[in-house]
Amino acid sequence: MKATEEIMGDMHQEPQIVFENVVKYFGDVAAVQKMNLSIQKGEFIAIMGSSGCGKTTTLRMLAGMETPTEGEIRLNGERINELKPSERNTPMVWQSLALFPFLNVIENVEFGLKMRGIETGERRRRALEWLSRMEIEEFADRSIDQLSGGQRQRVALARALVTEPPVLLLDEPLSALDANLVVRMQGVLSRLQKELGITFVYVTHSQSEAFAMADRVVIMSKGVIEQIGTPQEVYRKPASQFVANFVGSNNILSGSLQSMDGSSVTIDTEIGLVQANLPVDRACLQGSHLGLVISADAMSLSVDDDSSNSSRTHINQTHADQPSDNQFRCRLISEEFVGAMVTLLVETDSGFELRIQLFQKELDQIGFSESASNNGTFLWVSWSRESVYILP
Amino acid sequence: MRNSERIIRAILIVYLAFIFIFIFTPIVTSIIFSFNSDRFPTLPLGSFTLKWYETIYSDPDVWEAARNSLIVAVSVGILSTIIGFCTAYTDFRYQFRFKNTYLALALLPPTVPLIILALAMLAWFSKIGVSGQLWTIILAHTVLCAPFAMAVIRLRLQQMDADLESAAWNLGASEWAAMKEVVIPFATPSIISALCLTMAVSFDEFAVAWFVSGLNKTIPVIILEILQGNIDPQINAIGTFVFFTSMTLVIIAQLFFSFRSPKTP
Known part of the structure; x- marks a missing residue:
């Protein structure tokens, strides 16, 4: 809801993050092809797809870990293709968490502030503030290996957010947690995103994570965006057979148009004749092969x-x-x-x-x-x- | 089945015992005779004495050699560790063509027979007119030791999550800051290990030092010189000193080498 307010307010401005015709090659392999994607300030966006679909590459390009082969990425209207990772304020929560094992909890959280030259006292104060916000202040002096999976997750979040960035990138951050903890952390993340009002770009292969938290989801396959939409849109009105398959719990039939009247169409499918409403956009009835989706x-x-x-x-x-x-x-x-x-x-x-x-x-x-x-x-x-x- | 296993186990234990006996008996003997008052190493032992230690203590040549050895070992340790770290980091961080060739070349020097390496060094240094100086020994030993340092540090870097360095950049660290704040702290145990190991190798090395040293003798070189003159129990005293120095370095190296930071999944 907050996101929509922001969007209305900034109507005349460019979205916070823009991918314009972005292409990324690794050798001869195209990891991302002609990507166009706009992300509004304060949006929770989830990029989904199976492994190798280019979702992580997209995130890494945003963080500056990879440079696009073609196209332009803009953050707040400025081209960031050539900026080094350290020159953008786009912290990331890593799949491996990538916490520094030789530093204790608070030193991990302070790292970003230290790199920005903030003096010791101030840095400690701000780090502690984030530790208490994540409800882990009692572990400040523990070493990382003394923490549970969920606690490490919170340290990683605090470490990324302590510099008060405009954008937070998350690369499958919950994939190592067990199912109960995943649901709890989803709650933590959703609440945090709403409180902070900053943009979350969340990469995942899990539909339930994406649908539970995201304002919009981006579904990718083989380096191409298949669909961008709200979870409801993607679920009820998949843009392609791939998306229909990907979001699961759908029945997909295929067949050919048998007859059509003023309000309905009849399609001859594998299971027999199926009645459907006459679609608003009749373009989809063209072609000999029609795909039907009926959710379970x-x-x-x-x-x-x-x-x-x-x-x-x-x-x-x-x-x-x-x-x-x-x-x-x-x-x-x-x-x-x-x-x-x-x-x-x-x-x-x-x-x-x-x-x-x-x-x-x-x-x-x-x-x-x-x-x-x-x-x-x-x-x-x-x-x-x-x-x-x-x-x- | 269980019986045969037990027999194999017993044989292996005996085998191991023999290895230790063959390695350590001469050294222990040498240590014992360094405290023996008799001129020649024969049984039964004479009385306990520190006379041979006093002899080497008052010998300026031995002091000179010890000083040379120390300078060489410390310099070689530092230089080889720096070079070894750079080589290992290159391997960790970058992908490039002929990387395997690069690694093979970096690990090559210890596989060349020492005597050949020594002769080649001597020939080359005399050709460019710098032979017989202390720093030429340092140079020659560094060539020999850097691969050991690289091997040790490379093993440690291989345990490092590649995301760790990226995470540092991501949090605003420049490449140098990430090196200082993340890569080096992570590699520190292996850096200490490499330092001790290369110092020990340099300290013990004879062939190259003998060929290249000229008048700047190191400890192993002076041992040979004393040995060539006559049978002298002060050799045992020097040997004991060298043995304990090297063993200390190697044990420290081993302790840090087997250091594992707790796993973070």
């Missing part, structure tokens, strides 16, 4: 009680208030519980696997029982026209 949580399920073909009536009775546009008979393959959510993998008659995400409560309501389903009872999966998204 948009699907609902009902149980067939007599295994005969009268089941269709049965569904229409139970879901009388919201008739489904798309219904397919299927068989359970496997199920997986994560807390209150259940992910079911089912196979349609045509042998295509679909993923369905439901609350345990919903499953109980429809009278689903695992044993019955395993005995070959048919299930019916259904979803509405609105939940079908056609890939551009």
